[in-house]
Amino acid sequence: MSAAGRFAGRVPRVTVGAVVLYATLTLVALLFLLPYLLILRNALSTDADITSPGWSPLPRELDWGGFAALFSGRDPLMATGLRNSAVVAVLQTAGRLLVCSAAGYALARVPYRHAGKLVLVVLATLMIPAAVTFVPTFVVVSSLGWVSSWRGLIVPGLFSAFTAFLFRQYFLAFPRELEDAARVDGLGYWGTYWRVVLPNSLPFLAAIGLISFVESWNSFLWPLVIAQDASMWTVQVVLSTHLTAQTADLQGLFASAAVSVAPLVLVFVLLQRHIVYGATEAGIRR
Amino acid sequence: MNGTPRRRGWEGITDRPAWAFWILAGPFFAGLVVFGHLPLLWSIYLSFFEARNTVTPTEFVGLANYARMLTSRAFLDSLLTFTLFALFVVPLTFALSLGLALLLHRARRARPLFRTACFLPAACSYVVAALVWRLTIFNGLPSGLANTVIGHFGAAPIAWLAVTDPPWYWPVLVSLRLWLQVGFYALIFLAGLQRIPHSLYEAAYVDGASPGWTTFRHITLPQLRATSIAVLLLNLIAAYQAFDEFYNLLGADGTYPPYARPPLVYLYYTALGSGQDLGRGSAGAVILALLIAAVTLVQGRLLGIGRGPR
Amino acid sequence: MTSGSSPMSRRRFLGLAAAPVAASFATAGCGDNTGRPDGDPGTLVHWYHQYGEEGVREAVERYAASYDRARVRVQWTPGDYATRLLAALQGGAPPDVFEYQTKVDLVRAGLLEPLDDLIADVRDDFSPAALAIHTVDGSVYGIPQAVDTQVLVYRKSLLDDAGTEPPRTWEALADAARTLTRDGRKGLFLGNDAGVSVAGPMMLWSVGLEQVTADRRPGFADPAAASAFERLRDLYEEGTLLLGAPTDWADPAAFVQELTAMQWTGLWALPRIEEAFPGDYGVLPWPRFTEAGADSVPVGAFGAMAAAEGGAADLAKDYIHWLWIERTDLQEDFNLGYGLHIPPRGSIASSARRLASGPAADAVDYVDELGRPSSPPEWTSAMDAAFKDALGNIVKGGAAPREELERAARTVQDELDALFD
Known part of the structure; x- marks a missing residue:
């Protein structure tokens, strides 16, 4: 099929096949964008319009009250949640990149005699999905006194065996010549990593960083478990809380959802190339 | 160690492999032990104790927690729920994302536009998606989007998430996950498609193969083998860890219905919610971890991971 | 939490082993801001669940601000309050003051501070029923803040149009639900789960049973209960129950938006219903099912409690005493100023004009005559979960009622044995 597209239609002309292809793709694209449209529609409709009979794709009357309420502090939980998510996602991404890239470099390049065994340890850890260990991890973190704290939210997420492994695979393919030059200039392994290898790996760092940021911003189970105090809730927890509560301010909820998802959509549109690179790297190398 | 005299002080220290290794990788391994291995060990420890309402139990109960979990119909049901879900x-994810990738691969005009549109759902969290699915697409009112659509065909409104016979909650759960992840996996397939050398197809045409199913079966699919394995594995593990959309679609004010309850949701309520029983919760976590490890190993064997190039 | 309770002090197992690691993370820039005003010994954290009525949140924040012996930070908690509170209690980061139900397992685990000395002088003024559900082994662990009940609300005009009388028996209720299901409206709303999470206790009382018997055995593994729950299933299968509404039974939105003609909801919701349909509604108790059973309304009362762990228990108790015993004006405002609750103190309740007439007065009468505690101290959250699972399986999963109830009874017996041996 794909081959047919490439080789059968060298001369651009409108064929039935092409019409079907683009019609299908347009339909799929609209279907994929529909939920985002619904978020905006509901954020701009009053509660009564959202539940009233007779469905319409656009708001009956534009009502900005939902967004206004969000920024006027009527729901302080939401503002706090957005702030907490930003702090957690930024710190967790930065910390994870640092910790895991350093480990990946050591595993790929430092001729330490136990390095091979430690790679196996990392691989074995990969076998245990993090989500399954949320109960025991909660026990450990609560024993450290980190329940409802920044540390409890951020630190356990820094040590991703998967990310470290990705970095190792990447550094294995890193051009040796650059490192050799650095070593001739008198740099040790740390200096080589920090001053030569990292600065020359920015696209990969950006790609993994973006994936990590999205994962962190969107993560739900761990913040739900560890942030008992509302002042530490992330935006996902706040949204979920309103969603599963007995009462709901629908318009406000969708306005908040729009605000929570907008930064990521923007990032996805602007930095698509990096994310696709990171996603495929992450997908294939696994 | 080559001991070049120019490396002194910090550079000298970090030039010794053992030192360098642990300076670079030490924080990571320390964290891995504390937040990866220790929890596992401790949960094994806890699973042998009566640990209701406490994280520091004293009463050893042997295998009682395991026995209770393995005879608990709710826990076994949760494993069944996961299996059905997977x-x-x-x-579905595999077929749809491969199909979408093939379409995108063929589209030479405006491909970035379509690609962006299909990839955008990956930016959305499960919580936000659940919000949209539960409150506006699949709510039980006649004004819900799904009910409006079926209403055009004369069907009566359905309370999608509240009805168990037929289990209308399944299409809701499955469509949500498909929306979120099909575009992502399609891009992985697309990258795989773009790596297939044209010469393979050209050679096939020379041999008289016609474009279409034959070349797809004999060239495209085998060439996508590594990608396919990756997609299957990622998908399966992700399905095992399903929590977010279940909790947010079906949970309500501290209760969760006894159907469509996957393992993590069950463990959440057992250990931290109404159950407050870390002993049984830990036993369940251990059982689940063993199960996932076994499935991964078996699947790895079957699909031949670890052999040949990655 | 106050800084007086160092989180490390009560760690027995892991604390020492992991301390160096923890220290290294702290210096790595992750900070130790827990979101709490640590370092200020005079600060209390006070948790409330989300009250749906407009203005309650501002009110409790106002109360907290006017306490002058400490700063009080109010946490308003929508959603799954119980899980969050229990996990915080268990995980070692409990709030100093919180509202909840008194439960035997929490008392046994030493998580709650006894409050007998606070209430000693005014014990007689409190509703005995409200005090009883906060008493374990003779000690009071929660100061009742408000007495709450639930009632069946119906639209008079819709019943008149349909020629239906207000239903006083189970059969009449089922008939009414059927008759009133028309014009795109459903007859009855018992919550989006068809009553599974709210109707259990009333269904038992309606056939003369109870959750736990006086000799501490599960009281519901009985053929009468089985047939009652089968009838709830019939109701669900008939399609006369509203399901999939945007908000649940505790919120009057479904009733106010005319998605249903009758709804089981809380007394607290009556002001919003009065606003929407002045004079056009009435309230009823849950009807009896068999001769052995009785009409009933559930009675609950969240109490103000103090966490036993932590160094602020004395301050927390002083604050609770000030807020819920000394300041009777605040108790009156809390109960009657926003939604509608029955003040737990007789001296306040008797002068409450908002409870003296109309459907609200009927509800108060039901509480006096037909009220039963829906969640007594020995009914723990684990038992409740097992019971609701059984109900869900019966009503929505089509499971055999006898087996389901017996299975749940085994879990309940198990829990009771662990707590009372």
């Missing part, structure tokens, strides 16, 4: 989600 049976729907994994093949």
Whole structure:
């Protein structure tokens, strides 16, 4: 099929096949964008319009009250949640990149005699999905006194065996010549990593960083478990809380959802190339 | 160690492999031990104790927690729920994302536009998606989007998430996950498609193969083998860890219905919610971890991971 | 939490082993801001669940601000309050003051501070029923803040149009639900789960049973209960129950938006219903099912409690005493100023004009005559979960009622044995 597209239609002309292809793709694209449209529609409709009979794709009357309420502090939980998510996602991404890239470099390049065994340890850890260990991890973190704290939210997420492994695979393919030059200039392994290898790996760092940021911003189970105090809730927890509560301010909820998802959509549109690179790297190398 | 005299002080220290290794990788391994291995060990420890309402139990109960979990119909049901969910989600995701990738691969005009549109759902969290699915697409009112659509065909409104016979909650759960992940996996397939050398197809045409199913079966699919394995594995593991959309679609004010309850949701309520029983919760976590490890190993064997190039 | 309770002090197992690691993370820039005003010994954290009525949140924040012996930070908690509170209690980061139900397992685990000395002088003024559900082994662990009840609300005009009388028996209720299901409206709303999470206790009382018997055995593994729950299933299968509404039974939105003609909801919701349909509604108790059973309304009362762990228990108790015993004006405002609750103190309740007439007065009468505690101290959250699972399986999963109830009874017996041996 794909081959047919490439080789059968060298001369651009409108064929039935092409019409079907683009019609299908347009339909799929609209279907994929529909939920985002619904978020905006509901954020701009009053509660009564959202539940009233007779469905319409656009708001009956534009009502900005939902967004206004969000920024006027009527729901302080939401503002706090957005702030907490930003702090957690930024710190967790930065910390994870640092910790895991350093480990990946050591595993790929430092001729330490136990390095091979430690790679196996990392691989074995990969076998245990993090989500399954949320109960025991909660026990450990609560024993450290980190329940409802920044540390409890951020630190356990820094040590991703998967990310470290990705970095190792990447550094294995890193051009040796650059490192050799650095070593001739008198740099040790740390200096080589920090001053030569990292600065020359920015696209990969950006790609993994973006994936990590999205994962962190969107993560739900761990913040739900560890942030008992509302002042530490992330935006996902706040949204979920309103969603599963007995009462709901629908318009406000969708306005908040729009605000929570907008930064990521923007990032996805602007930095698509990096994310696709990171996603495929992450997908294939696994 | 080559001991070049120019490396002194910090550079000298970090030039010794053992030192350098642990300076670079020490924080990571320390964290891995504390937040990866220690929890596992401790949960094994806890699973042998009566640990209701406490994280520091004293009463040893042997295998009682395991026995209770393995005879608990709710826990066994949760494993069944997961299996059903994976049976729907994994093949559907595979087929739809491969199909979408093939379409995108063929589209030479405006491909970035379509690619962006299909990839955008990956930016959305499960919580936000659940919000949209539960409150506006699949709510039980006649004004819900799904009910409006079926209303055009004369069907009566359905309370999608509240009805168990037929289990209308399944299409809701599955469509949500498909929306979120099909575009992502399609891009992985697209990258795989773009790596297939044209010469393979050209050679096939020279041999008289016609474009279409034959070349797809004999060239495209085998060439996508590594990608396919990756997609299947990622998908299955992700399905095992399903929590977010279940909790947010079906949970309500501290209760969760006894149906469509996957393992993590059950463990959440057992250990931290109404159950407050870390002993049984830990036993359940251990059982689940063993199960996942076994499945991964078996699947790895079957699909031949670890052999040949990655 | 106050800084007086160092989180490390009560760690027995892991604390020492992991301390160096923890220290290294702290210096790595992750900070130790827990979101709490640590370092200020005079600060209390006070948790409330989300009250749906407009203005309650501002009110409790106002109360907290006017306490002058400490700063009080109010946490308003929508959603799954119980899980969050229990996990915080268990995980070692409990709030100093919180509202909840008194439960035997929490008392046994030493998580709650006894409050007998606070209430000693005014014990007689409190509703005995409200005090009883906060008493374990003779000690009071929660100061009742408000007495709450639930009632069946119906639209008079819709019943008149349909020629239906207000239903006083189970059969009449089922008939009415059927008759009133028309014009795109459903007859009855018992919550989006068809009553599974709210109707259990009333269904038992309606056939003369109870959750736990006086000799501490599960009281519901009985053929009468089985047939009652089968009838709830019939109701669900008939399609006369509203399901999939945007908000649940505790919120009057479904009733106010005319998605249903009758709804089981809380007394607290009556002001909003009065606003929407002045004079056009009435309230009823849950009807009896068999001769052995009785009409009933559930009675609950969240109490103000103090966490036993932590160094602020004395301050927390002083604050609770000030807020819920000394300041009777605040108790009156809390109960009657926003939604509608029955003040737990007789001296306040008797002068409450908002409870003296109309459907609200009927509800108060039901509480006096037909009220039963829906969640007594020995009914723990684990038992409740098992019971609701059984109900869900019966009503929505089509499971055999006898087996389901017996299975749940085994879990309940198990829990009771662990707590009372």
